[in-house]
Amino acid sequence: ASYCAYTYISNKVVSPLRKVPGRWYNAVSSIPYNILLMRGEQLEYVDQLHREYGPVVRVTPDIISVADADVAHEVYRTHKFAKGPIYDGFDLAGGPNLFSMRNLGDGLSEFKLRKRLMAPAFTLSALPNLEPMVERAGTLPLLRALDKYAESGETANMMNLFMRATFSVMGEVSFGKSFNLIEQDHPILEWMAGMLELSVLKFAVGPLAIEKLFPHLFQCHKNTIEFALKAIKERRERKDARPDALQRYLDATDVGPGEVAPLSELDVVGEVLVQMVAGTDTAASTLSWAVHRLLAKPETLERLQAELDEVIPSPDTHITHDMVANLPYLNAVLSETLRVHPVGAGEPQRCVPEGGFTVGGYFLPAGTILMPGQYPLHHLDKVWPEPFEFKPERWLVGSEELHEMKRHFFPFSMGVRACVGRHLAWMELRVMLASIVRRYDMARVPGDDMTPKYQLVVRPRGEQVSITLQRRTC
Numbered sequence: 289a290s291y292c293a294y295t296y297i298s299n300k301v302v303s304p305l306r307k308v309p310g311r312w313y314n315a316v317s318s319i320p321y322n323i324l325l326m327r328g329e330q331l332e333y334v335d336q337l338h339r340e341y342g343p344v345v346r347v348t349p350d351i352i353s354v355a356d357a358d359v360a361h362e363v364y365r366t367h368k369f370a371k372g373p374i375y376d377g378f379d380l381a382g383g384p385n386l387f388s389m390r391n392l393g394d395g396l397s398e399f400k401l402r403k404r405l406m407a408p409a410f411t412l413s414a415l416p417n418l419e420p421m422v423e424r425a426g427t428l429p430l431l432r433a434l435d436k437y438a439e440s441g442e443t444a445n446m447m448n449l450f451m452r453a454t455f456s457v458m459g460e461v462s463f464g465k466s467f468n469l470i471e472q473d474h475p476i477l478e479w480m481a482g483m484l485e486l487s488v489l490k491f492a493v494g495p496l497a498i499e500k501l502f503p504h505l506f507q508c509h510k511n512t513i514e515f516a517l518k519a520i521k522e523r524r525e526r527k528d529a530r531p532d533a534l535q536r537y538l539d540a541t542d543v544g545p546g547e548v549a550p551l552s553e554l555d556v557v558g559e560v561l562v563q564m565v566a567g568t569d570t571a572a573s574t575l576s577w578a579v580h581r582l583l584a585k586p587e588t589l590e591r592l593q594a595e596l597d598e599v600i601p602s603p604d605t606h607i608t609h610d611m612v613a614n615l616p617y618l619n620a621v622l623s624e625t626l627r628v629h630p631v632g633a634g635e636p637q638r639c640v641p642e643g644g645f646t647v648g649g650y651f652l653p654a655g656t657i658l659m660p661g662q663y664p665l666h667h668l669d670k671v672w673p674e675p676f677e678f679k680p681e682r683w684l685v686g687s688e689e690l691h692e693m694k695r696h697f698f699p700f701s702m703g704v705r706a707c708v709g710r711h712l713a714w715m716e717l718r719v720m721l722a723s724i725v726r727r728y729d730m731a732r733v734p735g736d737d738m739t740p741k742y743q744l745v746v747r748p749r750g751e752q753v754s755i756t757l758q759r760r761t762c
């Protein structure tokens with residue numbers, strides 16, 4: 289009773305955050321919110337809180353969510369707002385990596401070093417190098433597999449096929465080797481999913497996330513690390529090494545006698561795992577949501593097919609990024625998918641720096657965790673009428689309206705910690721979706737559980753997007 293009274297008084301009566309609106313129990317305890325986080329249901333909940341209480345709400349005693357584009361731009365613009373504690377769970381190989389580095393003070397130079405090693409491989413000017421990899425490891429095997437489904441009339445699970453295709457692409461990009469997951473089975477995707485579930489659990493249940501309670505998830509994590517170590521070892525032994533991000537990482541582990549290597553072998557594992565995780569689930573889930581949304585609203589699929597039919601001569605044409613990069617409706621479909629389902633938007637915690645920060649008239653002391661999340665901003669009624677409806681045509685407007693929409697749209701985050709792989713992702717999304725929509729007529733097989741579930745990436749809960757396909761003839 290004393291503990292409850294103390295917790296209530298310190299969080300609800302004397303806390304500097306006491307005036308921030310929200311449900312009383314969220315102000316008193318993290319448990320209700322963390323249960324939602326563990327179940328992957330927190331995004332809709334936080335959005336609902338904003339609808340009830342306004343742009344600033346308290347979601348736990350220490351976490352404040354803000355649905356205000358100006359605040360989001362201010363927070364993401366600089367390194368002043370370090371990433372929050374949830375990112376510790378994504379230290380996938382024991383130490384911090386480019387994604388999980390919370391980047392406080394001294395961390396900045398370490399972060400810069402890693403970014404300098406990785407980023408050049410993913411810039412706009414690197415796309416011509418990346419495109420053949422996307423094609424060889426992703427699009428072509430995917431189309432070969434879908435042709436078989438079309439021939440046999442069997443149901444294809446697009447979520448699974450997209451996961452396999454994007455993982456193989458990231459294998460090419462990150463390890464210089466495709467894992468051919470479309471053609472052959474491997475439990476790596478299951479292991480990676482287990483590892484991510486564990487990462488979220490580490491934050492939600494804290495010290496209780498121990499091996500004895502979650503042996504399967506710990507095993508998944510270990511298997512994933514072993515998988516990465518083996519792939520790195522094979523890469524070291526190959527003679528045909530490319531000058532890619534992995535090579536730069538490996539070079540940073542090899543130094544002369546007496547020198548200290550900037551990166552250890554495990555650091556390299558952490559970096560490549562992050563690339564695999566960040567580049568696989570995100571793109572696969574976005575493509576899955578796109579297919580789901582297009583099939584649920586056939587007029588959007590017809591319009592996309594009409595646009596592609598005009599510029600792509602035949603369903604068998606080999607589609608390159610140049611052919612589709614500027615197609616207005618294709619881009620509108622993908623933007624709308626990323627708006628409704630910002631797959632990387634789960635829990636963007638940022639810490640208020642020394643000196644505090646004032647939002648909406650509420651002073652937040654240093655250390656408060658702030659979430660200027662994509663999800664509530666992507667669903668603001670005043671910017672996006674009927675925000676839960678999938679309406680690609682809302683993107684086909686004049687530049688003034690578009691400017692306001694884009695200010696509220698950041699599926700790849702923005703500022704100093706924006707997604708490193710966003711250009712690669714856009715290319716993959718455009719080429720894969722265009723290739724499928726131009727080549728097949730598709731129909732949905734009902735029964736999949738499409739409730740969104742957060743597990744670092746927001747994916748369909750049932751992990752299935754079931755369709756049947758037919759090859760198009762013209």
Ligand code: HEM
Binds near residue numbers: 568636709
């Ligand atoms: C549709 C595809 C993708 C989406 C929607 C997406 C989204 C995001 C978002 C929202 C963040 C910021 C997360 C946060 O601050 O919590 C992020 C960071 C990151 N993404 Fe992506 N991403 C995608 C694809 C990729 C790909 C293909 C790569 C491959 C290299 C990648 C690598 C990264 C990395 C390394 C970071 C961490 C950057 C940092 O913290 O400085 N992403 N991504």
